[in-house]
Amino acid sequence: MPKSKVSVGVLALQGAFLEHENHLQNAIRQSRPTSSLGEKDIKVVEVRTPEQLASVDALILPGGESTSISLIAERTGLLEPLRKFVRVSKKPVWGTCAGLILLSDEASKAKKGGQELIGGLHVRCQRNHFGRQTESFMCNLDMPFIGANDDPFSAVFIRAPIVEKIITERSSASGPIEDVVRAPILDGDSAEWTPVEVIASLAESEGTEAGDIVAVRQGNIFGTSFHPELTPDVRLHEWWLQECVLPALK
Ligand code: GLN
Numbered sequence: 190m191p192k193s194k195v196s197v198g199v200l201a202l203q204g205a206f207l208e209h210e211n212h213l214q215n216a217i218r219q220s221r222p223t224s225s226l227g228e229k230d231i232k233v234v235e236v237r238t239p240e241q242l243a244s245v246d247a248l249i250l251p252g253g254e255s256t257s258i259s260l261i262a263e264r265t266g267l268l269e270p271l272r273k274f275v276r277v278s279k280k281p282v283w284g285t286c287a288g289l290i291l292l293s294d295e296a297s298k299a300k301k302g303g304q305e306l307i308g309g310l311h312v313r314c315q316r317n318h319f320g321r322q323t324e325s326f327m328c329n330l331d332m333p334f335i336g337a338n339d340d341p342f343s344a345v346f347i348r349a350p351i352v353e354k355i356i357t358e359r360s361s362a363s364g365p366i367e368d369v370v371r372a373p374i375l376d377g378d379s380a381e382w383t384p385v386e387v388i389a390s391l392a393e394s395e396g397t398e399a400g401d402i403v404a405v406r407q408g409n410i411f412g413t414s415f416h417p418e419l420t421p422d423v424r425l426h427e428w429w430l431q432e433c434v435l436p437a438l439k
Pocket of ligand 1: 251252253254255256285286287288290316317347348349350
């Protein structure tokens with residue numbers, strides 16, 4: 190029987206999209222024998238146009254510069270289709286670093302007038318929480334669901350955001366706050382409020398604030414502050430394909 194086809198997109202407007210493509214390819218190639226990834230014909234494609242977006246089953250939004258990505262998306266007519274992809278069609282998406290910022294309903298320390306959000310993830314993230322590029326760091330994260338207990342997952346943080354607040358009801362997302370930009374309300378936004386699950390937080394020993402939230406999942410949306418595509422470890426990509434992408438296919 191021919192394998193069923195799955196098309197996984199990587200938003201390729203700016204930033205670390207090639208690294209994600211390589212990681213997805215490696216995760217597919219190296220997937221464990223027990224994994225269901227081998228039963229599918231998974232294709233990885235770059236997404237730069239609304240037509241390409243319409244052809245994929247899932248999408249990664251890479252790290253880079255969220256202001257540039259949103260500007261390019263707007264100029265190329267991709268911003269509204271991206272909002273619909275995430276919030277109305279509810280396709281599986283994963284935002285890393287700048288990608289997490291774009292998927293957040295709110296962002297603080299954001300560039301007013303220069304920053305559009307896709308939204309969908311009911312959190313407020315804070316941009317550049319750890320400071321400048323020179324304050325980049327790596328640390329081990331506790332993520333038991335990918336087997337990171339025995340073999341720690343090393344996460345790379347580069348001008349990374351954190352999730353500073355989980356938004357629990359729509360009314361708390363109203364009224365202007367200085368420094369905060371918001372994704373617009375969309376026709377077709379679901380009234381149902383799926384809970385945001387905290388997937389990983391920083392530990393005290395890392396020289397950062399204990400408990401800083403660096404990975405979250407809400408329904409079809411997964412977001413990480415760090416860059417899992419910049420180390421050779423493909424476990425998180427494999428987990429995302431297996432646990433978030435394949436189960437969502439009709
Ligand atoms: N600070 C960047 C932004 O606001 C994100 C950095 C990154 O993706 N490494 O978009």
